[in-house]
Structures are given as C-alpha cells and as structure tokens.
Amino acid sequence: MTPLPPQPISPLDGRYRAAVAPLGDTLSEAGLNKARVHVEVEWLAYLTEHSLLGGTPIAPEQLAALRAWAADFGQAEIDELAETEKTTQHDVKAVEYLVRARLETQGLSHLSELTHVCCTSEDINNLSYALTVKQAVADVWRPRFEAVIAELARQAEEYRELPMMSRTHGQPATPTTLGKEIAVFVYRLERQLNQIDDIEYLGKFSGATGTFAAHLAADPDTDWAQVSQEFVEGLGLDWNPLTTQIESHDWQAELYTRIAHANRILHNLATDIWSYISIGYFRQIPVAGATGSSTMPHKVNPIRFENAEANLELSNALLDSLAATLVTSRWQRDLTDSSAQRNIGVALGHSVLALDNILKGLGQIDAAPEALAADLDANWEVLGEAIQTVIRAEVTAGRSTISDPYAALKELTRGRRIGQAELVEFVSGLEIGEAAKQRLLALTPATYIGDATRLLDFLTR
DSSP: OOOOOOOOOGGTTTTHHHHGGGGGGGGGGHHHHHHHHHHHHHHHHHHHHTTOOTTEEEEEEEHHHHHHHHHHHOHHHHHHHHHHHHHHHHHHHHHHHHHHHHHTTOOOOGGGGGGGOOOOHHHHHHHHHHHHHHHIIIIIIHHHHHHHHHHHHHHHHHTTOOEEEEEEETTEEEEEEEHHHHHHHHHHHHHHHHHHHOOOEEEEETTTSSSSSHHHOOTTSSHHHHHHHHHHTTOOOEOSSSSSOOOOHHHHHHHHHHHHHHHHHHHHHHHHHHHHTTTEEEEEEEOOOOOSSSSTTOOOOOHHHHHHHHHHHHHHHHHHHHHHHTTSSSSTTSSSSHHHTTTTHHHHHHHHHHHHHHHHTTTEEEEEHHHHHHHTTGGGGHHHHHHHHHHHHHTTTSSSOOOHHHHHHHHTTTTTTHHHHHHHHHHHTSSSSSSHHHHHOOOOOTTOOOTHHGGGGGGGO
C-alpha cells in the first residue's frame, strides 16, 4: 500500500485549521521564536540605550531597522533558525546566533557580545511565553469569548418576557423566562472574563538561578533588580522579583484554571441548549445543503453544540494538566515545563474551536413560543407552590385557619397532572381572604414568573 504524503496528526492543523489558524501567529514554534528574537533585540536596545556593560547607544535609524527586522520575522528567519538548530541542538542558542548574524549585516558587530549577555535561556523563554500567551488570549481567544457573551446577551433581551417551564431534576418546576435563563449564563461568563482580565502576566529576568550573579560580576555598581523590573515592565509584563532559574509559572496556572472554568460554564451552556432543542423549546434553522443524517433525511442535528462539548473537554484536559504540571519544578530547574508549554496552543485551540461552534450554533436556533406555551399549559400543578405560600401568609395574617397547607397541595398535585379547572375549583374553595383568592385565580403557569423579566437589568450594572 502506498503511504500518504505527510499529513497533520491533530485535527486542529487539519480539518479545523481555518477556525484556529490565528493562534499560529503566537502559539507556534515560529511564533515563539519571533517573540524570542523580539526579547533579545529589546534587551540589546536597553543595554545600549542605558550604556550598560560597555554598550553605547545605537544610532536611531539602525535601532529602528533592527526592530523592524525583528517585527518582520518570517519564513527566511524560520528556515535559518531550523538550519542553525541542527548544529546547536538548542533553540534559544540558535536565536542568539540569528541576532548576532543580523548585527553583522547591519554593521553592528561590535555589539555582538551584548547579545544574550547575562541571560539564561529561561530569561528569554519565560518572557516570550508571557508575551505570546498574552497576545493569543487578547487577540484570538477573548474576542471569540466576548462574541458568545454578546450573542447570549442579545438573545436574553429578545426572550426577556418569553415564559418558559423550569425543570429542576428534569421535572416541571416554577416557571421562568427563556431570557432570564440565558442571562444566567451571560452573568456567569462575564464574571469569569473579568477574572481572566485581572491575570498578571509575570516575567523574570535575573540570570541562571535568579540571583543576578553574572550581572554583578560584570558590573557591581548597577542596580540590576531595578534594570530587570524596568525591562520586564517595558515589554508590557508584570515583574517577578523572586524566582529560581525559571519564572514559577503560577500566573500560567491561574490563567489556565480560569479559562478551564469558563470552558466548563460553556459546556453547561452547550448541554442546556442541546436539551432545550431536544424538547422543542428551540427550533433549529436548517443550513442549505447540510445533511443531518446519512439515512434519515428529516434530521437537523445540534452538531455545533455537540462539537463544542467535545472540544471543551479536550481543552480542559490539557489546561488542567498544564496548570498542575507547570507549578512544580525540581529545585532550581527541570525541563518538564518546556515540553508542557509547547501544548498551550493546542489547549487554547480546542477552546477557540468550541467557541466558534457555540457562536455558530446560537445563530442557527430560534425559540419556539408555541412549544413553550404548550408545555406551560400542560403543567398547571406548578402553581401549587404559589397557592400553599399564599395560604401560609393568610394563616399568619389571621385570615385563614387552614392547617398544613403544604400537605394539602402535595396531596392535590404531587405526581399528578391537573389542569386549570381543578386548580380553580381548589382555590375557589379555600378559606383565605378575597384579595389573595383573586390573585391566585388570576395566575397561570405563563404568568407565574416572579421578577424574571426585571432580573435581566442586573446585567447592565
């Protein structure tokens, strides 16, 4: 049998590439190397601008050209690094040689020895990962997450007043509105987004074991901790002053844990929407040309939400693993984090794919008011809660002597389907005040929604 030409193993790089491709700009080997080059160039710029370790300021036009080269990192640099790494067998060393070669090209070879000076590989790597993860979350993951929230908020408002049967334990319960139930997810997701936005992206830049030993050996008169803080914060990151050879990755564990939590809420959303579709509360809008089943032509399957479920579970499996693995390093350094971090893009990729499917799925459903109304009208027994609560209030106010109203309603309604006529007859015979009786007689399952419509106002506060 003739073997296939080289194929992607991961569906993220195959079937679903279009949905997750923007993550490749940052969370790929090339994206990481681009960030490494950026950090190396900025460190060289900082040293020369501050005349440290014998460096002298680079002419503005030369510095601008060097930064432009780093920003335009592309296929030529990718290929050169790959070739160099065949010899170095070390990715960060290959980056150092790439920068040195560029300095030679620009007539700055006198500064070559300042390239990567006082740096351990992890000084470059931890800042590069912080920069790439921060950009990936801000530019790719977050906009999709916000788009899902925005669509849910739109639907919550659209269905603000649409009555719906609640189901607790899968059984008919006190009615609500479809809009309020969607708003619950909006509130939950917005809360998680606020927490994700508060994450610190920490960076260290303090040498082989975090002590600035080489720095002080070369220049004992400089406050290297201050230099480190200025440099790290100048990159748009938060400074971590106390580390081993590596930045301890706690911020990564915090970020991945919070994204995993957000994923779990999205998973809950997907299963709820799927369930509402299955009982007819939502109609699916057929997509022209799409096939629901290879044998049953009538079917329109909720595949977007099913796909999202699976991808959220895969994302969380990786995010949970990363959060657990990255916070532990043997003594001052081991390489478990190096292998683990190469999968950050895969973890976020499955979440991005799920978000893409949820957003598309939400755009392919409509509420079915007639189904919602029919379900409410078939479950008048849910008014038993209102009736027994009103009786209790009437007894307390001295307008009734009914004993154990809960038991009376339980006897009437538990495990039974009763209609409007039975409820009207029961309420009409109650020993309660006339005003209370009229309130109960006016109630229907569709109007017994409490303050559900007003609760959506809390989303805007």
